[in-house]
Amino acid sequence: ANWVGYASSYAPENIKDFRWRFPLAMQIPPGLIVFAGIWFLPYSPRWLITQGRESEAYSALKRLMGPDDENFEVEFNRMKEQIKLEKAREVGSFFELWKRYRRRVLVSVAVQTCTSLSGVNVISYYQTILYAGVGITGKTVLLLSGAYGTLGPLVNMISLWKVDSWGRTRSLFWGAVGLVVDLTLVMTLTRFYAGTTNSVGQGFIIAFIFCYTVIYYLGFNSVTWIYGAEVLPVHIRSKGNALAAFSHFIFNIAVNQAAPTAFANIGYRFYALFIALNLCTAVIVWAYFPETKGLSLEEIAVLFGDEVVPESRLGPSINNLHGHEAGDLNSSKDLSADHFEQIHKP
Known part of the structure; x- marks a missing residue:
């Protein structure tokens, strides 16, 4: 999307509406691809069992685990029996959810909240302002935004590949520590080199902003949604995920609404908030989040x-x-x- 915006900025003045219409229109093809591809994905075996479609669940699990997996029958029987047990204890309200599964819900909500408070969307949404504050002008700002937006998904592919070997809580913990170090460097360098003629110092500011997205996508992006869902059993997952997503977007809106005013009034010192919040995240993950890898x-x-x-x-x-x-x-x-x-x- 960033590259489309960058390319569209070169549209001539006589069709300047193209600069914003075309980027919006380009969001349609990916949606159509997802819509077409989703029909080829298998249903969740656990969901099929909850719907009484056990033969389909059997086939779906065999497809996911492989026909030669020696633990297949045990895993399938375990699913069936556990779901029967959980259905007998179905949660009917959010109050009951909180009463009976408080720790699970708190972990799921906390991991989503910590993600929003990491500062990722503030940097992503307002990076053009950050680059301008460093001294970058013109279409170079859009060029940097395009590179920043490309780097994240590429790194995320590494995270998806390694998350089952690195572990969930280890990724979150070291991701939070990495963000603390990175944002400390960004804040310090911005304090001394933003608005100066020192191009080397300004280059390091931009480099560490890019390092931020590398660290975030390695430690947080995919892990957050995987971990937040898998700590919840199937029969409460819809309600638990709803609370976690609500928390995620409420805090996301709060920090993003505050960011323009904060940058205008306290400038680089605003980074200190996210340094402190990421430090808190590291402590919370280390102390309270159980590892679910494997x-x-x-x-x-x-x-x-x-x-x-x-x-x-x-x-x-x-x-x-x-x-x-x-x-x-x-x-x-x-x-x-x-x-x-x-x-x-x-």
Whole structure:
């Protein structure tokens, strides 16, 4: 989109409306591609089971796991039994959701809130103002915006590829630490070199603004939505995700509405707010977020101390769960949430 805007800025004066009409029109083709491609995606096996379509769920899970996966039958049986258990304890209201699944909901809401308070959208939305403040003018501002907008999705592909090996909380923790360091450098360099003739200093400011998007997309962008959803069981996910998304966009609107006034009145000092908030995020992730890497939803339920289906009802036993005998997953004494948290701290 940024590159389309940059190219459209060269439209001649006699068709200057093209400069804004064409970028808007270019949003239609990607939407059509998504609309066409979504029909080729498999349904969620868990959702199919909740709808009573078990044969379709069986086929969908086999497609996702592969026909030769030796744990397939156990995983399918575990899904069925766990969903039966959860349906018997269906949550009917947000009050009940909060009462029974407070910790899960808090984690899901917190990860979305921390994302909005990282400053990512402030920098993305107002980067042209930031470049102008450094001393960049003309179409070079749009050129830099195009490069910035391209870098993020490219880095995000690395994140999607490595998220299951890096881990969720580790990515979030080091991402937050990285943003603290990066924004500290941006603020310091802006303090001394913005508005000067020192092109080297100005170049470093822009370089660290670009580093910001690299760090954010490696540590936050994809992980936030994956982690925020998987900490919620299927039967409360719609309500839990609704609360998390509400929090995400409320705080997003708040910081973005405040940004123009803040930059106009306190300038580079506004970065200090996001330095402090990202530091808080790192502490919260380290102290309160359990690692979910490599765990099924049923195993995640153990992390949060929920009631789960005993192994005796699943058919063949699961021999190993992260190097420990699974035993009876329903026993909080044998496999507690505290035990998992100690193993998976970032």
